[in-house]
Amino acid sequence: MTSAVVLPTKTVGLDVERIRDDFPALHQRVNGKPLAYLDNAATSQKPQVVIDAERDYFEHDNANVHRAVHTLSSRATLAYEGARDKVRRFINAPVRESVVFTRGATEGINLVVYTWGRGNVQEGDEILLTEMEHHSNLVPWQLLAQWSGATLRYLGLRPDGTLRLEDLDALLTRRTKVVAFTHMSNVLGTINPVAEIVAAAHRVGAVALVDGAQSVPHMPVDAQALDLDFLAFSGHKMCGPTGSGALYGKRHLLEAMDPFLAGGDMISSVSLEGATWNELPWKFEAGTPSIAQQIALGTAVDYLSDIGMEAVFAHEQELTAYALDRLGSIPGLEVYGSAPQRGGVISFNVEGIHPHDLAQVLDQEGVAARAGNHCAQPLHRRLGQPASCRASLYLYNTEDEVEALVRGIRLAKTFFGA
Amino acid sequence: MSLESLYQQIILDHYKNPRNFGEAPGCAVSVEHENPLCGDHLKVAINVADGHITEIKFSGKGCAISQASASMMTETMKGRPVEEARSLVEEFRRMMRGDQEFAALDEAGEMEALKGVLQFPVRIKCAVLAWDALESCLRGL
Incomplete structure (x- = not known):
């Protein structure tokens, strides 16, 4: 076994760090914090080639x-x-x-x-x-x-x-x-x-x-x-x-x-x-x-x-499961929808904090999330909520960014005493 | 731009303990306004006698800015002559466009706290919502 070829560890997921290098807008600080862009359901960032x-x-x-x-x-x-x-x-x-x-x-x-x-x-x-x-x-x-x-x-x-x-x-x-x-x-x-x-x-x-x-x-x-x-x-x-x-x-x-x-x-x-x-x-x-x-x-x-759409989907599935798990650890936070087949769009509310105010605090923490009815008023009426906060993921998002979201939500809870 | 400049203590206080909040079955005129952007809805109800706003209430759901601004608005308007109330709404709008100093409207010294909203342009709509609803009430007279 002297000349064994060392095979690279099989990368199951995407090389997200390399992908992130392709997107210039991701590399900036917002309000002094690294940007965590989690509003991809509204629009995605663009790679340099585009x-x-x-x-x-x-x-x-x-x-x-x-x-x-x-x-x-x-x-x-x-x-x-x-x-x-x-x-x-x-x-x-x-x-x-x-x-x-x-x-x-x-x-x-x-x-x-x-x-x-x-x-x-x-x-x-x-x-x-x-x-x-x-x-x-x-x-x-x-x-x-x-x-x-x-x-x-x-x-x-x-x-x-x-x-x-x-x-x-x-x-x-x-x-x-x-x-x-x-x-x-x-x-x-x-x-x-x-x-x-x-x-x-x-x-x-x-x-x-x-x-x-x-x-x-x-x-x-x-x-x-x-x-x-x-x-x-x-x-x-x-x-x-x-x-x-x-x-x-x-x-x-x-x-x-x-x-x-x-x-x-x-x-x-x-x-x-x-x-x-x-x-x-x-x-x-x-x-x-x-x-x-x-x-x-x-x-x-x-x-x-x-990159391959199967790989994009698999990455988002993994990150969505991670985000749902982490958000689930926050008391008073309710996620809307728990379909077995779901993508990386997560809408939620935190008891005692209006989603608009929550999104504002998140922005101060560099986290871009959306608050509102997301152009789905009848659905929000059905949920009994005038609005919700939404984090939506894409191929370049990371667990660190989900953690920034979780930190921002905790900060908002402290700030508003919720 | 810090969180504290937007959500000053006075605003958080009005948000958590809104003045003149609640349904007003006795009020003759009421108008409900919605902010389609965030799904908020806010109802303002007034009674007018001898050309003055004798009673004013607001109700509904909204963010801290819209609720605090509504609360301050009701305090400012209670007892005012209708004509004066109309011009105060206009003044408030000018303030929220940055065209006028806040002092003019700020008898209680609290309105100044909304100045921070000017640094967050997308939130100006939230601050103006209740004032728009009052203007619609006054238009109905």
């Missing part, structure tokens, strides 16, 4: 896409459409025509409501949502119900913050035209059984839209395997720039839909009497898109893919 991609585009390739024959326009178009291919692979969409670039999940859902919804949902039809939806997957459907005369139905919640799947069959009828629900709750962290709900929707002939704003950044999401009809998500929550994002739609659905916004680039020919539409996906991309941002989203997708 920041560079956006800057490089403006420094070298800046031109409009799909329009001119000159070299810069050609480069811009190649990069923009290249980003679409990256996003297509990331969610395993079968064809690039199915990937429509949007400014984010909100725009994607509105696109479906305004085009597919107005074309397909009528008086007497039903729209099935859940009680845990973010306002962006709630209010557009409420508008559609008002315009069309359709009825909104809601799948309720069990005490642990999972969906009442036992009610699903009763709520799904021949009148149900669409089932729209979140993959992962932005308040409770609950990960919903997407495939099961989508299959149930399809059995009654309904279309399924999944709000992937909190799932696509944090776990592998396979649009084909889950048989999704629509999937909306935002780039800025997954290391990409604000103003980037995508809507996946099954090709035959997108093809049958009217355009959303009308203008340049989305047409094939225009006369004074009317117009015909461009091919997919450009039919839905009127005007000059967020070129630099979508190109940089492509870089973000490369960055996440290189």
Whole structure:
């Protein structure tokens, strides 16, 4: 045994310290304390490669896409459409025509409501949502119900913050035209059984839209395997720039839909009497898109893919379990939701301290957490709390940062005598 | 910017022992305001006789800043002529924009404690909530 090869210890988890080096914004002090950025459900920080991609585009390739024959326009178009291919692979969409670039999940859902919804949902039809939806997957459907005369139905919640799947069959009828629900709750962290709900929707002939704003950044999401009809998500929550994002739609659905916004680039020919539409996906991309941002989203997708979404998910699972355990040790602290399948979004309240005040104390300790209703007022009403404090984790978060959160909460309790 | 500059003792005292807090079934006018940002809701109820605010109460849930500011507001307004109350709301708003010194409104010497809020711009909405609700009450007269 003299020449035994020493194998490196197998690293099960991510090399978080190396990952942290990629994110310049993480390395700063806030109010004299090292920043612990725990507001990732709102938006993620950006790695240097993404920041560079956006800057490089403006420094070298800046031109409009799909329009001119000159070299810069050609480069811009190649990069923009290249980003679409990256996003297509990331969610395993079968064809690039199915990937429509949007400014984010909100725009994607509105696109479906305004085009597919107005074309397909009528008086007497039903729209099935859940009680845990973010306002962006709630209010557009409420508008559609008002315009069309359709009825909104809601799948309720069990005490642990999972969906009442036992009610699903009763709520799904021949009148149900669409089932729209979140993959992962932005308040409770609950990960919903997407495939099961989508299959149930399809059995009654309904279309399924999944709000992937909190799932696509944090776990592998396979649009084909889950048989999704629509999937909306935002780039800025997954290391990409604000103003980037995508809507996946099954090709035959997108093809049958009217355009959303009308203008340049989305047409094939225009006369004074009317117009015909461009091919997919450009039919839905009127005007000059967020070129630099979508190109940089492509870089973000490369960055996440290189690390591997399974590894990202595993790290967050481990850290979530750690955080839940540590928060559980604080008297008077209540965490909302205890779903067996959950992601790294943890909402809670501390008895005797308003979440706004708690978040303020945390900020003084360098901990960035969110207080409020997290754009989910109906869910908070159901929890009997006007607001909550939320810590949400990502691939670069550490146990030390969870400890900073715990220290901040203890300090707030002392400060407010709670 | 320290925690103590935002949550001064006077503020914590008003938060923990709010003045004129509670439901006011006898009050003729009441208005409920919400802060959609944080989900807080705050109700202000008043009675007016001979052009004066004879009774004022507030109720609801909110953070330390919104509750303390509401408590101070009720103390400031009780017994005031309605016209004066209206202009005091305006003055308070100017103060919270940093356009006016606090002394003008600060008979009890307590309002100064809210000055710390100016260093935390996102919290200004919390401080103004009760004053907005009172203005809506006065508009209804």
